[in-house]
Amino acid sequence: MNPEFEAKLCSECFHDQGLRLDAALGGFDDPAECPNCHKAEGKKLDLPHIEELAHRFFVRGTVFRTDYGGAPLVQFNQHQETSIDLTPQLAEDVKLFEKTLGIGFFYYGPRLWMVGEVTPLNELLDEATRAAVIQRVVTEYPAVPFKTADVLYRIRLAPQEPGAHHEYDSPPDQFLGQGRLDSSDLPILYGSQDIEVCVHECRTTVDDEAYLATLKPTRDLRLLDLSALLDEDATEFESLDMALHMLFLAARHAYPITREIAKAAKAQGFDGVIYPSYFSFARTGAMPFETVYGISIRRIKELRAHAMSHVVPNIGLFGRPIGDGLLRVDCLNKIILNRVVYDLRFGPVLGQSPFLQDLGEEYPDL
Structure with a gap:
């Protein structure tokens, strides 16, 4: 000791x-x-x-x-x-x-930015102003290469033919429009470089027949990195970085907006996008939307690396990249959930806080 x-x-x-x-x-x-x-x-x-x-x-x-x-x-x-x-x-x-x-x-x-009062986010929620902000997104976020030596993991639950490479491509047309990025006219192959995040994203249980595909690009791909932390001269209330951070860590109600961002990225010639996993905080154990004296750690230069360590990136590739020859299946494995461990913490049971009462009255939609 x-x-x-x-x-x-x-x-x-x-x-x-x-x-x-x-x-x-x-x-x-x-x-x-x-x-x-x-x-x-x-x-x-x-x-x-x-x-x-x-x-x-x-x-x-x-x-x-x-x-x-x-x-x-x-x-x-x-x-x-x-x-x-x-x-x-x-x-x-x-x-x-x-x-x-x-x-x-x-x-x-x-501070109200912490509960979503961020101007670019509000503009994304408004269909009349959404397109202009999405154009900023595809312009201001960095383009990064996904090289032929890089690896992408994808999990399938109960595929009909576990050894068939096409089983690990984007879903068939009848299943499109259910995920964060895919639409009825834009298939998406979802994957991650973090296998445990893949398990979470697929809601895998001990009863599932789960298979893991290790995928590699056949050529260098160009991705729009929406998991990046933008270097902005702006407060949290004005921050595009904060808007996207909150958008991708939100649940299904954010999908109509994230799908439009995916379409805009494809229209700009990208092969896919990198985006924060919804399970980032559960994977890293980080406190959601952490602050120091009410300032987001994403806005503090000395804490940028710490903030980025809270985000686990996923990758969404447009179209059907295996069928189109952009990805090859390097290896297939069955997955066995051998042991599940929960890192539990606790909190108090409290009465209604004055802030929540005021928030419900002033912002009933929140």
Whole structure:
């Protein structure tokens, strides 16, 4: 153990079961008695780990998602007293945080860009202004090569002929128009360079007959990289980067817009697009739409690499690239889900926050 480690609390100090379990996940083994509860069996926590636990449970654990974007309901600092509604068990636990860290917990009122009030996003939602923003997208996002040495993975569930290469091409016409990018007149082959993301994207279960195709381009392909982080001189409210980031991390209600972006990219001569996986946060464990003092980490130069590490890119190739000879099947394998592990964290059960009440009144569509 780090010689500078000084235990202040342990997992057994807490009454709330979720908080106790979360503390045990992040604590250290130490046979000594806890200086607070005097039990020896709990996982020990020093000040940095107690603060990290408070953030995980009360901030990360209260993140709510709107149609586009999201924000935590609770924050804490050393300048405010606790003012959130708590269960009796959790109220006792909060006293430990107050005493140990000198902090208070309060309902957070996030800046409105965090819940989707971003001008280019609103313009994408409006059919009258959508085309102009899409033109910006295909112009301002970078073109990147997908080279013949690069690898793309694609999963198929229960193909009729698992060994037939055509089974791993874009879906037949009768299945078009159901995905994030494909339309009735634009087939898309979806894949990723991250096999676990492929498993998530296909909603694979232990009962599925799943097969993995390893695909390689037969020539260098030109892709529009919508997963890139744009270098902009703009606030989050004006940011095209933030608009696209929120758009691709939204659910099915965003599909009509993302399909139009795909069509525009094809019209500009691209072979396909790179875009953020909807499961990026679940794959990386990152906090959605993370901020520092209310500023998106995507806008802070020193944190750009950290922000990009939160995004897992998918690839969508236009048409039927296997049938058209743009991709070759390099290898086929059956997939077995041998073991599934969930990385669980916890959060509090709270009453309705004042911010959510105000948000529902002012923005009923959110």
